[in-house]
Amino acid sequence: GCASAIASSSALTEMLIGKTVEEAEQITNGDIIAYLGELPKQKVHCSVMGREALEAAIYNCRTGKTLDRKLDGEVVCHCFGATDKAIEKIAREKKLTTAQEITEACKAGGGCGQCIPEIEEIISRVIGAEKAESDEAPRLTQLQKIRLIEETIDRQVRPILRRDGGDLELHDVDGDRVFVKFVGACVACPVSSVTLKDVVETQLREAISDALVVEAV
Structure with a gap:
């Protein structure tokens, strides 16, 4: 991986020394960034990858099985693992109309910010589809x-x-x-x-x- 990914994994390794599984489970990607001092905004997802690797290791420790992460859709926000379908679903359900509202609802877009344009495209698609449905469907009293x-x-x-x-x-x-x-x-x-x-x-x-x-x- 890149230097930030290597730094994140090395930091996580040091942070785990002497901890119980329960204590290790409390470590977040924010803790990894804090341990390193900082990470470039566009590399925040490297700390998220470290946290995901930790989750998989804990799952294997407890069950003896490999954690199978099945994502529904394509990953849009790599910092927080949010897919296009997940973002679309929450935009529909909560009637969200801005990328900031999406970030507040599910964290997507709250890391490096590179996915914001794609999140805005998804929102536009949802709004357009809902308008079309509204225009076509007879209104119920x-x-x-x-x-x-x-x-x-x-x-x-x-x-x-x-x-x-x-x-x-x-x-x-x-x-x-x-x-x-x-x-x-x-x-x-x-x-x-x-x-x-x-x-x-x-x-x-x-x-x-x-x-x-x-x-x-």
């Missing part, structure tokens, strides 16, 4: 939207949740924001946040609109 949401929950969401003893209630609808309340087994489920996005939000978006954002209350 608020009452129609609520009824369609209720029907979709009854038909497509509840059967999935009830298999594991859970359920949800529609709490409120504010524009494209849908507020739901988990009940039953879903209340204490450790993966309820995943269920909220991967099941509830996905089903509602497919049935009604990609603009919907589902939140738990």
